Amino acid sequence: MRRVYWRPQSLPRKAMLLIAGLSLLALGLVERATLNAAEPYYEDMLSASRRAREAFAAIGRLRTQRGIALQESLDPAGSGLIGHPLTPVTSVPGHLPSKQTTINPNWAGVILLMLRQAGVGEGDVVAVGFSGSFPALNASVCCALEVLGAEPLILSSAAASQYGANHPELLWIDMERHLQREGLIRSRSLGASLGGREDGAVSLSEEGRALLARALERNELPLLAGPDLRSRIRERIALYTERAQGRAVRAYVNVGGGAASVGGPLVDHAFKPGLNLSAPGLVRGSESVMAHFAREGVPVLHLSNISTLAERFRMPLQPARLPAVGAGGLYSLPSYDRRLAGASLVTLLVALIAFARSGVLSNLMSTSAESQPARVQPVL
DSSP states (O other): OEEEEOOGGGTTHHHHHHHHHHHHHHHHHHHHTOEETTGGGHHHHHHHHHHHHHHHHHHHHHHHHTTOOOOTTTOTTOOSOOOOSOOTTBOSOOOHHHHHHTOOTTHHHHHHHHHHHTTOOTTOEEEEEEOSSOHHHHHHHHHHHHHHTOEEEEEEESOBOTTSSEETTEEHHHHHHHHHHTTSOSOOOSEEEOBSGGGBTTTSOHHHHHHHHHHHHHTTOOBOOOSSHHHHHHHHHHHHHHHHTTOOEEEEEEESOOHHHHOSHHHHHHSOSEEESSOOGGGTTOOSHHHHHHHTTOOEEEEOOHHHHHHHTTOOSSOSSOOOTTOSGGGGOEEOOHHHHHHHHHHHHHHHHHHHHHTHHHHHHHHHHHHSOOEEEEOO
């Protein structure tokens, strides 16, 4: 007895070519219709970046007025926003390339885009935790919130890591107050901690802690001074809750690695750099301000691991000069039209179902089968 075997892989060739052609057509349409990710908020992003450029310039002038010299080797862009390797108020080691990468006013556009993606709009309450380590990012956050018309509730820490706002006479809280006086921002910190390890400057000398306390006094800021880190975390959460006055907090923005805001290294690394719309699993039993808001379902904007964020948004690393507003890949970042992609997928599925019901695929398979020589196998 002899049996004829049909090879399935060879039969639907015409059908498969037709389906593949339809798929390629759909793919081509989606690829040609790519949008600019910044497009819906382009003008607002530019406005935020322009305001950030003005803020940078204002801080640079303040530094000159106070006679604090620039170090060109550390701050090639001449921004005045890069601090010193070591001062009495330097909390922890810092990464100079990360600090240099933030000297770009277009970060304000990046931040505005992520806040919009988090659903923040005009009149919304946004809780903010600033360290002194990234003054350029702090200023960019403030400018983005100003353009959005959101209401920031800001708590800061006074100390800074290496190359941050670590000059005793020009800390972040000094810069912030100056920006408010210049009319570039309306809101500033409600209070501040000493910062550094345990959020209480425990690693600093008596001189360093005294300089930080003096800075809080000259800026008329209340000191967040619980007896330990846990109490300082709870103090911050209670103050945010009180100032929100029953309104929902729409987002939490963290800049840097402040102990109370971020918590321990495990919590810090559990959050991805940038926008986090849900709480990572590791934060369930962790104590930090960031973890608290994530557990409450509040989107968290974690501005840390700057090189990763820069690559994601096509921002230049360590620019040698201040980038122009609107420059860089951020403003041409591609984004696919999801509606068109969805419509193409539905159309393709409908076509497949229609082919199957109309017998087109069966006819093609039959035709293909007739055109293929049969393999004859002996039956043992």
